[in-house]
Amino acid sequence: MGGKTKKVGVAGRYGARYGRKTRKKVKTIEEMKKSSKECPECGKKTIKRLAQGIFECKKCGAKIAGKAYFLK
Numbered sequence: 001m002g003g004k005t006k007k008v009g010v011a012g013r014y015g016a017r018y019g020r021k022t023r024k025k026v027k028t029i030e031e032m033k034k035s036s037k038e039c040p041e042c043g044k045k046t047i048k049r050l051a052q053g054i055f056e057c058k059k060c061g062a063k064i065a066g067k068a069y070f071l072k
Contacts, residue, residue, distance in 0.1 A: 010034075032070040040064070047071060 010030045011023040037047035039057040046058040055064045
C-alpha cells in the first residue's frame with residue numbers, strides 16, 4: 001500500500017473517487033499549503049500556515065497575512 005500514493009501524493013486518500021482533475025487540483029493546493037515559505041522579515045524558509053490566511057515565521061515570530069492557502 002505504500003507505493004500506491006507515490007504518483008498521487010496527498011490526494012491518494014481519495015482513491016478512485018471524485019475524478020482525476022479534482023484530485024489533481026486538491027494535490028497542488030495541499031502541497032502549496034503545507035510547504036515552507038520564505039520569511040520577508042528574516043529571509044529564512046520557516047514560514048508555516050497557522051490558519052486560513054495567517055502565516056507565522058518559526059524563527060523570528062513575525063505574523064503575516066496572505067491568501068487563504070499560500071503566501072504571495
